[in-house]
Amino acid sequence: MSKSLSVPGAVELATVDRGGFVESRHSGAAVVLAPDGTVRASFGDAEATLLPRSSLKPLQAVGMLTANAELAGERLGLATASHTGTDRHVEVVRAILHQAGLTEDALGCPAARASDPETRDRQIRDLDPASSIRMNCSGKHAAMLLTCVANGWDTADYLDLEHPLQRHVRDTIERLAGEKVQASVVDGCGAPVHAVTLTGLARGIHRMGTASERSPFALHRHAASVVGAVRENPWTIAGPEQPDTILxxxxxxxxxxxxxxxxxxxxxxxxxxxxxxxDGGQRAAPIVALTLLQTAGALSAADVALVADDLHLDIRGGAEVVGRIRAAVTV
Structure with missing residues (x-):
């Protein structure tokens, strides 16, 4: 098994400046694949093993489709989501459960309040308790339950690593990533998450992003369906003012x-x-990804500059903007 990313294997990916003084630096590793899937550039140890956490959800969703789950449009988008728990998100998750003939009690994810500020404030004001359906992974869990029902698999233990659903999902991840899973552990939502290399994760996402719904291979058709559903319904994958939805x-x-x-x-x-x-920090990740896509020639500098203004990159001193979170790498 290769090792997880370490300090010697990391490079500086982003800086945070305040008044021209670099206050913080974010180190890590990154890999850029060209449209044909070849490695265009890498930074740090791109062969280090990592837990993709929710970045694995698109691959997991493909596994559900290949196991005969009937998901499309908004419902398929929610299967990939780390959603913010708005009423609109919850309505679609309930629809998936209804399709499966199940109730919210079947969800194995922990209870939470919405992370969407407006929705959360209303919940607190109305004394609305935390619930599993508001948890950001509830769409994935509902889709997993639907997959179990479609195959006659037990829903009570659907989160067990050796459940038929989870074995099938793991196999799908390995096929898309082009490598064996190197460890399987429990994610924050209670579902399995599987360790792959950073390059393997990139390979799997690239295969999804370039797949065709007219492919002769079912795996590729389903992969294209997942990406198409999210591109047609970007609100599903995250929520208002969230980077993934904005992008x-x-x-x-x-x-x-x-x-x-x-x-x-x-x-x-x-x-x-x-x-x-x-360091596990998320604040600089979207702008680093966008900068690498831009400098690789996939996005225009003007478009990226406009979007960057909505990614909460400003550093403030009182009411004034005095600095910025900035990518430190280019292709």
């Missing part, structure tokens, strides 16, 4: 964050970025 709405970029500083992104032309921040 989808404004640039047509299929992007998916993962906890602990993971980010993947595929531009419309197939150029792909996967990165991992060594």
């Amino acid at each position: 989808g709405e404004r640039l047509g970029v299929f992007a998916k964050l993962g906890a602990e500083g993971v980010q993947v992104a595929v531009a419309p032309d197939g150029t792909t970025v996967a990165l991992k921040m060594l």
